[in-house]
Amino acid sequence: MTGRDGGADIEPIGNSPVVILVRPQMAENIGTTARAMANGGLFHMRIVAPRDGWPQERAWRAASGADRILEAAEVFETVDDAIADLHHVYATCPRPRHIVKPLLTARGGAIELREATNRGLKVGLMFGPERAGLDNEDMARADALIRYPLNPAFMSLNLAQAVMIMAYEWWLTEDSTPPRELMTNETHVATKGELENFMDHLIRELDDCGFLRNEQKRPGMVRNLRHFFTRGEVTEQELRTLHGVVTELVNRRRVC
Structure with missing residues (x-):
């Protein structure tokens, strides 16, 4: 009506x-x-x-x-x-x-x-x-x-x-909306495989530039980086952006 x-x-x-x-x-x-x-x-x-x-x-x-x-x-x-x-x-x-x-x-x-x-x-x-x-x-x-x-x-x-x-x-009294959720819009929460792929990329470039040159501290530094990215629900889109950031930093370093 x-x-x-x-x-x-x-x-x-x-x-x-x-x-x-x-x-x-x-x-x-x-x-x-x-x-x-x-x-x-x-x-x-x-x-x-x-x-x-x-x-x-x-x-x-x-x-x-x-x-x-x-x-x-x-x-x-x-x-x-x-x-x-x-x-x-x-x-x-x-x-x-x-x-x-x-x-x-x-x-x-x-x-x-x-x-x-x-x-x-x-x-x-x-x-x-x-x-x-x-x-x-x-x-x-x-x-x-x-x-x-x-x-x-x-x-x-x-x-x-x-x-x-x-x-x-x-x-x-009958609503089932969760009290908290992550709005991902056109992307999705990254899988462990997608996250591991990014971590490999990041750690490889950090090794190449010498950031992880201290062998005694390296395992702890890598763990801290891993904790940082697994503490929340990183999305696939965010990982793609971070891949781009790392790649661009590497390219600019090589040019210089």
């Missing part, structure tokens, strides 16, 4: 949590929330009693192509109506409240959400109005609260940022 402004073709993936915006105050914040949701694979939005009504064109302008989410958004008059068909509801809680409920981090909440959806249950995430957040009556409807462990001296987030944190943690 293409949105009214030519937005991206975004379709729901699996049984993802419903994002419930309770009494949101600005259309732009609803739009940027849709954008954050799409980033993390959350596609179901419900809006409870939006201050300025719905739909609002400004939301689409702020969504950066996440039109599908806005077009499918459902509007409800009350929180009870919005959560009636859900099995579990989690509420974000920016401030300590006098409420006895399980309190989770964003990561802990995402893990529980994923476990519930994997069992086929429908779950929701409630976010409160921009100015004050959810009130006690709203949170009384939730099974558990989620509070982000941020800088205690400054924990202010706008609505889209709050949703983005949960969307990111939700996505990570």
